[in-house]
Amino acid sequence: MRRLLAIALLALLAACSRGPDQASLEADLRQRLEQAFATDSLSLATLQRRGSASDVNAPDGEKRVLIYFDAELRVERDQDFGSWDSPGVASLISALGAGPRGLSGIESGGNQRGDLLRAHGSLIYREQDGAWLAVVPQGFTAPRAPQPSNASSTRESLVLAIGTALNLSPGGTGSTERQIISDELERSLNNIQGRLSRLQHGYPMAGGPQSGQYASFARAMSAGLLEQGMKVQPLTTEGGLDNLRLLRSGEVLLALSQSDAAHFAVSGAGPFEDAGPDRDLRALASLYPEPVHVLVRADSTLRSIADLRGKRISIGLPGSASQHTALAILAAHGLQPGDFAELRRLDLQQALGALRERQLDGLIQVIGSPADNIRAASEAFALRLLPLDGDAISRLQQERPGSFAYQLPRGSYPGQTEPLATLAVSSLLLANQQLTGREVELLVGQLFSLKEQWLQHGSIQGTQLSADNALRGLGVPLHEGAEKALQKLKPPRP
Structure with missing residues (x-):
C-alpha cells in the first residue's frame, strides 16, 4: 500500500x-x-x-x-x-x-x-x-440551455380578473359611453390574458444558431431572469434576419438582432423590401457591440480587405444579419461576390475549420468580442484581424443606420497588440406591440439588474450591458416601457 x-x-x-x-x-x-x-x-x-x-x-x-x-x-x-x-x-x-x-x-x-x-x-x-x-x-465551453419548467393554467386568475373588470362598469350610461367601456374592457382583458399566459408559460425569444453567440447570450439571459421569477425561452433560429421575421409574424415575443438589420426591417428596405416596413418593431435596449471581424491566418500575406480579391472567403450563414453586413462591407471596399475565387456561406465554426485546413483564405463575421469560437481556434493556429478602410467605414455609417466606427480594444484576442479599426453594430433586444408597457418596463429593469450573474451563466457580452449604452446605435423606435425603465436606471444628476 x-x-x-x-x-x-x-x-x-x-x-x-x-x-x-x-x-x-x-x-x-x-x-x-x-x-x-x-x-x-x-x-x-x-x-x-x-x-x-x-x-x-x-x-x-x-x-x-x-x-x-x-x-x-x-x-x-x-x-x-x-x-x-x-x-x-x-x-x-x-x-x-x-x-x-x-x-x-x-x-x-x-x-x-x-x-x-x-x-x-x-x-x-x-x-x-x-x-x-x-x-x-485556453478556451472555454459555453453552458447548456436551461430546461423550461412546466406551465400551469391561467384560467382561475383570468376569471377573477374578468369579474373585477366587470364590476367597474357604471350603470345608467349611454350607448357611446358603454361602447367605450366595452372597447377598453376588451383591450384590457386581452392584455390581462396575454400577460398571465406569458407569466406562466414564459416569453419565447428568437436567439440564433445553437453554437452561435446569440444563443449563448440568450441562455445566460434566460438563466439570470429565471432566478428573478421571469421565464424567457430561447429558441434556435437561423440568425438575426430570421429573428426579425419571426417577431413580425408573432411566432416569438422577443428577438435578438443587429441594429443595422433592425433598421432595414422597420423601414422596409434591403432584405425586407418585399415585406414592407415593420411599423410595430420596437427596441428594448442596446446590449453590446458587435464588431466586424475579418480574419485571415497570421502567416498570410493578406494585409487589407482589398487583398481578398480573387481569394476564397466565407461571409456567414444564409438568413443571418451578419452575412448581409458582410456583403455591405465588401461592397464598401469595391468588392462584389463575383470578385472572389470562391464565396462560401459557412457558420463561424465551419469557416474557422476551413481556414485552419487552408481551404479558405479569409472569413467575415459580425459578432461580439471575444467570440468563443475564435478564441478556441487560436489555440490550434495563429489568426490575424484585418482593419477596415477609413473611407469605407464612413460610407457604411451613412448607408447603414445603427452602425458606427469602432476600435476593437487591444488584447481582445491572443496576439492582438494594437487596437483595430473596424465597424460595429449594436446587438439589440427587440419586441413589438404585443408586450404591454408595464411588461417591458419590468423586463428591462430586471435585465439590467443582472450583474455578476452574466459571468456565472457563461456570457462575457452580458457584462457590457449598461444604462449609459442602452440607446447606442438603436436604429429603431424605443418601446415606451423600455424608456420608462431606462430613465429609472440613469443615475441622478449632481
Whole structure:
C-alpha cells in the first residue's frame, strides 16, 4: 500500500512539474496583461499554480501542456471593465485564459482602485529546444440551455380578473359611453390574458444558431431572469434576419438582432423590401457591440480587405444579419461576390475549420468580442484581424443606420497588440406591440439588474450591458416601457 501511495505521489508531482517554472509563469502572465491593458491599470497580486495536463488538441509532432492557475489582480486605477470603447472583460478573459465563470470581482458600473479581481485561468505552453514557450490562453465551453419548467393554467386568475373588470362598469350610461367601456374592457382583458399566459408559460425569444453567440447570450439571459421569477425561452433560429421575421409574424415575443438589420426591417428596405416596413418593431435596449471581424491566418500575406480579391472567403450563414453586413462591407471596399475565387456561406465554426485546413483564405463575421469560437481556434493556429478602410467605414455609417466606427480594444484576442479599426453594430433586444408597457418596463429593469450573474451563466457580452449604452446605435423606435425603465436606471444628476 505504501509503495502504491508513493508511486501515486510521484506521478502527481511529475504532472505538476511539467511545463514552465513559477517565475516563467508569472512573467508570461504579466506580459499578457501588459499587452491588453496600460501598465498602470492592473498588477498581479498573487499567483498559485494548480496543476497541468497534456493538450490533446496539440498539432501533430508538437508537445503542449496546459498550466492551470489561480490569480489575484489588483486594480491600480478606477476602470470600467464593461466599457464598449476600452479594454475590459473581453481582454481580461483572453489574457488570463479564463472562462466567464472563472472570473470574479467585476463590478457593474466600474471598479475602483484597490479592488481585487480573482481568476481561475490557464495558459498553453509548447516545448521547443528544451524550453517551454507560451502559446495562447485556453478556451472555454459555453453552458447548456436551461430546461423550461412546466406551465400551469391561467384560467382561475383570468376569471377573477374578468369579474373585477366587470364590476367597474357604471350603470345608467349611454350607448357611446358603454361602447367605450366595452372597447377598453376588451383591450384590457386581452392584455390581462396575454400577460398571465406569458407569466406562466414564459416569453419565447428568437436567439440564433445553437453554437452561435446569440444563443449563448440568450441562455445566460434566460438563466439570470429565471432566478428573478421571469421565464424567457430561447429558441434556435437561423440568425438575426430570421429573428426579425419571426417577431413580425408573432411566432416569438422577443428577438435578438443587429441594429443595422433592425433598421432595414422597420423601414422596409434591403432584405425586407418585399415585406414592407415593420411599423410595430420596437427596441428594448442596446446590449453590446458587435464588431466586424475579418480574419485571415497570421502567416498570410493578406494585409487589407482589398487583398481578398480573387481569394476564397466565407461571409456567414444564409438568413443571418451578419452575412448581409458582410456583403455591405465588401461592397464598401469595391468588392462584389463575383470578385472572389470562391464565396462560401459557412457558420463561424465551419469557416474557422476551413481556414485552419487552408481551404479558405479569409472569413467575415459580425459578432461580439471575444467570440468563443475564435478564441478556441487560436489555440490550434495563429489568426490575424484585418482593419477596415477609413473611407469605407464612413460610407457604411451613412448607408447603414445603427452602425458606427469602432476600435476593437487591444488584447481582445491572443496576439492582438494594437487596437483595430473596424465597424460595429449594436446587438439589440427587440419586441413589438404585443408586450404591454408595464411588461417591458419590468423586463428591462430586471435585465439590467443582472450583474455578476452574466459571468456565472457563461456570457462575457452580458457584462457590457449598461444604462449609459442602452440607446447606442438603436436604429429603431424605443418601446415606451423600455424608456420608462431606462430613465429609472440613469443615475441622478449632481
